[in-house]
Amino acid sequence: MKLLYPTSLSLDPKLLEGYNATLHPYDVKQPIPDDLLDAEALVTWCNTPANLKDAAARLKGLKWIQSLAAGPNDVLSAGFDPNTVTITTGSGLHDHTVAEHTLGLLLTAARKFHLMRDSQTQGKWPGNLGGPQPDKAPGTFTTLHEARILVWGFGNIAKTLTPYLRAIGAEVKGVARHAGVREGVQVYSEDQLPELLKETDALVMILPGSDSTKHALNAERLKSLPKHAWVVNVGRGTCIDEAALNSALDEGEIGGAALDVFEKEPLDESSPLYKQANVVLSPHAAGGRPRGAEGLIAENLRRFLAGQGLKNVI
Numbered sequence: 364m365k366l367l368y369p370t371s372l373s374l375d376p377k378l379l380e381g382y383n384a385t386l387h388p389y390d391v392k393q394p395i396p397d398d399l400l401d402a403e404a405l406v407t408w409c410n411t412p413a414n415l416k417d418a419a420a421r422l423k424g425l426k427w428i429q430s431l432a433a434g435p436n437d438v439l440s441a442g443f444d445p446n447t448v449t450i451t452t453g454s455g456l457h458d459h460t461v462a463e464h465t466l467g468l469l470l471t472a473a474r475k476f477h478l479m480r481d482s483q484t485q486g487k488w489p490g491n492l493g494g495p496q497p498d499k500a501p502g503t504f505t506t507l508h509e510a511r512i513l514v515w516g517f518g519n520i521a522k523t524l525t526p527y528l529r530a531i532g533a534e535v536k537g538v539a540r541h542a543g544v545r546e547g548v549q550v551y552s553e554d555q556l557p558e559l560l561k562e563t564d565a566l567v568m569i570l571p572g573s574d575s576t577k578h579a580l581n582a583e584r585l586k587s588l589p590k591h592a593w594v595v596n597v598g599r600g601t602c603i604d605e606a607a608l609n610s611a612l613d614e615g616e617i618g619g620a621a622l623d624v625f626e627k628e629p630l631d632e633s634s635p636l637y638k639q640a641n642v643v644l645s646p647h648a649a650g651g652r653p654r655g656a657e658g659l660i661a662e663n664l665r666r667f668l669a670g671q672g673l674k675n676v677i
């Protein structure tokens with residue numbers, strides 16, 4: 364069998380050798396070359412929509428796609444036949460980078476680095492943010508210590524983030540499809556959200572993009588948050604109703620938002636989010652560097668050849 368691997372990132376094909384498969388690099392921006400059309404396995408990373416559409420139409424014997432993205436919305440919308448092609452995600456390859464980025468956004472929100480930098484670039488001393496300050500004044504979010512952090516979407520990234528937050532002294536709760544205790548964290552189902560949101564200082568969204576998560580954070584749920592609460596989104600932009608978020612910021616219904624992902628990327632320059640004082644934007648910068656991709660590909664290749672169930676099946 365042929366496995367096609369992308370040249371859009373640096374992979375070491377030697378780590379994939381030793382299996383009963385031939386390995387073929389391919390360009391994710393070009394149509395699949397004719398001599399590779401009998402491939403059974405395709406690894407994807409940052410493929411163009413045209414490349415994926417071409418692959419969906421012309422790779423007639425394709426059985427398995429290993430995306431290196433944790434949320435492979437590009438592959439899911441490319442037209443591959445779900446009856447014949449199994450799609451596996453790169454969940455797990457981005458845990459450390461996204462967890463670290465999330466911690467950075469939370470610290471920025473609490474410590475107000477964004478406002479200090481805003482003053483700095485104007486040549487102004489942000490005196491109101493320094494010197495003696497009330498400690499944990501009610502209705503403020505100024506420290507992660509004892510902050511109530513609710514993580515909505517409690518998968519691999521959340522499990523990596525949790526020890527970072529606990530090391531600082533935050534109280535972590537989770538929300539997912541299935542309730543239970545994970546990594547020592549109480550994870551609730553979504554029907555508990557109305558109560559949970561009321562007792563949240565920072566809501567961290569790490570949900571995948573899908574029909575079932577579209578606008579999961581809507582106007583009604585935003586209203587349930589305390590006025591000082593921050594929203595952090597590193598999952599998918601479609602999970603937040605951006606118009607409702609803007610209104611909530613305008614009306615002072617929430618304390619602020621730190622966003623890495625947006626309903627449409629790049630975020631249009633006319634978006635009011637750019638002008639909000641209490642918004643920190645990063646350009647889908649949390650992940651972007653799959654780590655240990657060869658290990659996941661090799662493990663799934665071994666399982667595929669052995670006819671076993673694959674890891675990270677959607």
Ligand SMILES: NC(=O)c1ccc[n+]([C@@H]2O[C@H](COP(=O)([O-])OP(=O)(O)OC[C@H]3O[C@@H](n4cnc5c(N)ncnc54)[C@H](OP(=O)(O)O)[C@@H]3O)[C@@H](O)[C@H]2O)c1
Pocket residue numbers: 433434435453454455457461515516517518519520521538539540541542553569570571572575576597598599623624647648649650651
């Ligand atoms: N910003 C970036 O650069 C970046 C980088 C990597 C990933 N991401 C995004 O982060 C997402 C999560 O990554 P991950 O590796 O942590 O994924 P994961 O391990 O698959 O975890 C996904 C979590 O979301 C929950 N979930 C899924 N659908 C849900 C729904 N409809 N309602 C409530 N909860 C739902 C799952 O609940 P159960 O556990 O109960 O099934 C699970 O806890 C990815 O899908 C991707 O979109 C972003």
